[in-house]
Amino acid sequence: MRILSGTGFKKYIGTLLLCLSAVFSFNTHATTDLVFIVDGSGSINSTDWNIQRNGIVAAIQDPLVIPRDGSIAISVVQFSGSTRIEFPYTLIDSEADAQAAISAVQGMSQFRSSTGPGNGINAATSHLTGVGALKDDFQSYCMSTDGTRNTGATVGDAISSAKTAAFELDRYSVIAIEDPPFFDAGDAATHYGPHVFGGGAVFVVNNFTEFASFIGALCLGEPLKLVGMEVTQVIQDLENKVKLVEKKKTLVRTYLEPKNGTDPVKATARLKGTRGGVDLPGSPLTASNSGGAIIAKPNAISRRNLLTDSLNFQLPESWLTGTIELELEGVGGTLDCMEKAGPSANDCKATVTFNTGSELEVKFVKVSYTSGGSTIASSNADMNELEKRLLATFPTSKIDRTTGTLNAGAGVPVDQNILSSLSNMRFLDFCWNVFGCDRLYYGAIDQTGSLVDVNGNGNGGLANGIPGSVSTGVIRDGNSYGRNRHGHEIAHTMGRHHATNLALVGGNATSKNGPCGSVSSLSGPEFPNIATVSGSQRATLGPMGSGDDKLVFGWDSQRNSVVDPNQTFEMMSYCPGYRWPSDFTYEGIRSFINSTFSPASVNDKNAFAKRAQVKHAALMSAKASTAALVDWMLIRGIIDIDLDTVVFDAINHFQIDSSITPPSLPGSDYHLIIKDVTGAELNRIPFTPMLLESDSENGGGSSANTKALFLIPVMADPAIWTFEIEKQPSGPVIGSLTSSDNPPVVEVTFPNGGEILNPPSTTFMWTGSDADGDSLLYTVQFSPDAGATWETIATDYVGTSLEVDLGDLGKTSDGLLRVQASEGFNVAQDDSDGTFVTPNTPPTCDITTPFDNASFIGVQPIALEAFAHDAEDESITNVQWTSNLDGNIGNGLSLITELGTGTVNGIKRLREGSHTITMTCTDAGGLSSTDTVDITLSLTQPQIKGDADNDGDLDKNDINLIRQDLGKPVDGSACGAKCDMNDDLVINALDMRLVALSCTRPSCAVE
Known part of the structure; x- marks a missing residue:
């Protein structure tokens, strides 16, 4: 099986061969005769001359373009005012033949006179006639030039002669090299366009890698058909029905097949981008596949699960706004348009709109605990990883992330206790709607750790309601069920229910079911994508039985891999495998993010704190306001709805301006009854607790959760002695909390004022005691602004020292430490006596693309992308890329380079060879971090061991x-x-x- 087939494979030799001279016997001729007609005129400078020579050499070196099996013969002709046969007609049936052709091309000397392309064509025709080229074989003229004719025969006359020669020329193509202001793409099209034929074309290249990569398709390639065009960010169908988000990483997948026959064809194309009819910067784009090409085979749509079987283009960031038009531009041959991408089908085009998006605001809280004498703790690297996964799965281009810590004490953490602590932390951070804070909190447990429910059963994650505000879960890597667990739990807090459908899966009077054991309340929406996959009912990424064009696939931009709907299922289900958001869930999350958070153009890493600080400071400033500050108590705990029991958690105190009413729970299913020491009722507050939503550890469903969380602010009053929870209506008292005789005592010991803390971490210390002998739980808070605002960094903490990563605090010279001690009811508080300094800390940055040990071939673009996070800066703009071979490459979180020499738009090209790429990111304070990857660049694709049919893979x-x-x-x-x-x-x-x-x-x- 040969890649260059079709008309190039005219196999009839019949009686015509018997009439030919024995000198030109069967063994002398190939089925394809390729003639390179090279411009050696004076307008060709050294750069353009090398583009031609090196491009031809690279094409010959590539066995996927020029096989060594005798199917192709090569000739090389140079033209100027005169002509010369640089390499005579030679059958390439061995590596030695290919090397001989390469040596001849490398040894060419340039004429440097006038431009006579017609003469070059005539010389090629005479040469093929002289060697007895066969009519039944395929002859292709591949001309390269940087100008128009100024001497000799006209191109039209020369091509006419070639068409009527004994062998009858089959194709004429022109590779144009622009020579501004004398010769550009328009001149090339005008002068040569009317004469190209047989699937040939006029094609403009900018460097020898493009020259080499496109020779096969332009001069030898078979006609192709485009059967699909998919513009994807997370999920998409072939009609591009899933909405796109501006500035979010975007991949265009195009599906090509041979137009004729079933033989595989090496195929490439370029993607043009316009906005309102005006070319976008960098248009047209080269495919990101290895070598900028694929091996096109029949039934391409059936192989959407293979990223290497679609011709792929990553869109530049400058394209990712507004409405743009995309068009696949075939390289030579005929590109039949048979795709369904809108707005019009079968035109090789797609018009897409990047919708305005908002940035998700989330606080990742690193959960730690001790077990068996060891501390198990998630890290900043874990938080970076979770952020990358959310960027890959959620419809947002930016995440406004802050980081906190939570020590869960001794033993495996209990899910409901983590949520109670996170809710307490969020409340004490004044993350309230009145202050413009909608930030979601997520407690992340290291993947070597675990999480259990109140009965000690293993659990994967838990959220405090649908919708809610806090959630927690265990990190899992690889393609495991729990990889996107944090997305599942955070989506619950965004109002997303489990994937259930009463009509299709069933339910009862109070709940409905979904595939794989998931359950939701009757108020949850009917999940539409329920299908049988491999004999089992599943919640799928999209409709599975509505035809190929409506089949939804995913793209994991973090790992640059395809998400197959036959193996990966809905993120809000319990179905096993690597879960991913469906089209239904994705749109629901997009709607929530856009209606809840700030536009993504606002990239403020401490957005919630600053919004809260502005209003909070204005309302609470004792110097600027005569309004009184009011003391409040935060009453919280867990209710077991089925068992009618209550577990109270430790009370905390806070102060707020008298004009502000703290948020409280709506509803009236329960009452919090407040009594004095005599048992007289002082007040009662109605509420409905937040029902907790769990995610099983390994899929397959779990029992419905009957636990619910409550947080109720109560204005402090010395007369308060007892709190009771009463079930309504007229139900029993199901739990109570009573004061003790003596409050605890607490004192901050370090830092206590005047210290300069040393990175990367410090240990906060305090003392605490209680005259009644009660155990104490501590809440630790940090103020970056001398007490104007406070952020909770630990709550329900049992120790009297806490190690803190200074990168979580940010730089300040006005730091204060506050510690509250609670014996369950009564609370004591102490602040550091003076301010201290927390210094600037380095950013955390790592290379996300390319992967370590990646290989790049020929014209394939090389995307360099980094992830950066910094406690102080909104964003990191100083990101420098270097190569150990080529030095400085360029600056930016994302840039694209390529194989070659020189620079393009300030980005340095990279030479062939093995490179160590170093990324250095530097924050505004001058601190840096680095990351490296090793990559290899080659001009041609090496042959694959075992690839007998030369189609680029093993099958x-x-x-x-x-x-x-x-x-x-x-x-x-x-x-x-x-x-x-x-x-x-x-x-x-x-x-x-x-x-x-x-x-x-x-x-x-x-x-």
């Missing part, structure tokens, strides 16, 4: 071809040394076995 076709050579020595086999997998010089069954083990296709299916 059953290769196994079948190797089977035909079993028992043959390498020198006598069709595939040769490439198929001798164990290098024993014989093609045998072991070679077949090794190919099967290395297959790049599922089950080595023939495709």
